[in-house]
Amino acid sequence: MGKVSKKRKAILEKYDFQKVFALSDAAEVIKDITTTKFDSSVDIDIRLGVDPRKADQMVRGVATLPHGTGKDVKVLVLCTPEKEQEAKDAGADHVGLDEYIKKIEGGWTDIDVIITMPPVMAKVGKLGRILGPRGLMPNPKSGTVTMDIGKAVQEVKMGKIDFKVDKFGIIHTSIGKASFSKEKIIDNAIEMLNTVSKLKPASSKGTYFKSIHLSSTMSPGIAIDQHSVSDI
Numbered sequence: 001m002g003k004v005s006k007k008r009k010a011i012l013e014k015y016d017f018q019k020v021f022a023l024s025d026a027a028e029v030i031k032d033i034t035t036t037k038f039d040s041s042v043d044i045d046i047r048l049g050v051d052p053r054k055a056d057q058m059v060r061g062v063a064t065l066p067h068g069t070g071k072d073v074k075v076l077v078l079c080t081p082e083k084e085q086e087a088k089d090a091g092a093d094h095v096g097l098d099e100y101i102k103k104i105e106g107g108w109t110d111i112d113v114i115i116t117m118p119p120v121m122a123k124v125g126k127l128g129r130i131l132g133p134r135g136l137m138p139n140p141k142s143g144t145v146t147m148d149i150g151k152a153v154q155e156v157k158m159g160k161i162d163f164k165v166d167k168f169g170i171i172h173t174s175i176g177k178a179s180f181s182k183e184k185i186i187d188n189a190i191e192m193l194n195t196v197s198k199l200k201p202a203s204s205k206g207t208y209f210k211s212i213h214l215s216s217t218m219s220p221g222i223a224i225d226q227h228s229v230s231d232i
Contacts, residue, residue: 017220022228026214027185033219034178039070040217042178042185046171046196047210056203059171060164062142063195067184068159070177071112075153076100078116078124078138083149087115090153101127109134113162115144115152135162163196169210171196178216189214193229 021029034040050057076094077087078101087095094100094111097120104127114131116124116138124138131137138144142162146152163173175188193212200208212229213221 017222020223020225023186023189023214023224024182024228026222026224027182027189029222030185030214030216030219031178031182034216035219036178036217038217040178040219041069041071041174042176042180042214042216044171044173044175044189044192045211045213045215045221046193047212048165048169048171048196048204049207049210050165050169050201050204052165052167052169054203057201058165059196059199059201060141060162061195061199062160062162063192064155065159065161065175065188065191067176067180067188069161069174070180071174073112073156074110075156076111076114077149077153078114078120079149080117080120083117086150087153090150091157092153097123104130109136111136113144113156114138115146115149115156117147117149118145121145163192185214190229 030042048059050059052058074093075091077083077092078097079087079095080097084095092115101123107130109130114124114136118140121138128137139162140146143152143155143160144162161173163171165171173192175192176185180188193209197208209226212224212226214224215221
């Protein structure tokens with residue numbers, strides 16, 4: 001068994017890692033055990049009772065976190081010239097089309113979200129092999145392929161996140177920063193859980209929420225008591 005570092009030992013002394021916490025208590029603990037010198041992300045892991053190999057049990061959606069993610073999201077808008085000003089006014093970091101397609105083909109992916117419009121999807125679609133594995137491919141279901149470019153950019157900047165269950169039936173996403181207040185972490189977690197709850201596939205039988213854990217960058221996970229989140 002590997003040696004436990006002094007820092008990790010100190011963290012484990014602050015809480016019982018075998019205990020299941022109410023969400024309100026977990027939000028407080030996560031702030032207490034986060035020891036990184038930078039502002040750590042607060043993540044939520046939701047294990048679902050679904051089989052992602054079946055198309056009708058693939059859980060995917062978007063959630064708009066009331067307090068945002070705390071991250072400065074870099075947005076690229078791939079659009080036609082008449083939409084460029086709308087994108088810039090909404091706060092997009094990069095705006096254009098052919099020149100950015102060439103940059104991406106050359107390996108550039110220094111962005112967090114790509115928003116585009118239906119008329120140019122034929123061009124953007126060719127980037128699938130590059131953008132797909134990085135989770136950057138625009139998708140109408142996530143609202144990143146739309147004619148309402150300005151609204152889409154604003155929503156992403158304000159805290160709209162795209163998520164989907166992985167091959168193990170787990171949704172893993174960031175819902176804030178360790179510098180957030182306990183109340184903000186709770187609000188964002190509840191919004192995320194409620195959104196996932198509404199997406200339960202009709203073909204999914206048995207327990208939908210198998211487990212919920214809260215963690216921060218490099219911290220242990222904290223198990224959440226589902227009954228402490230009344231709406232799910």
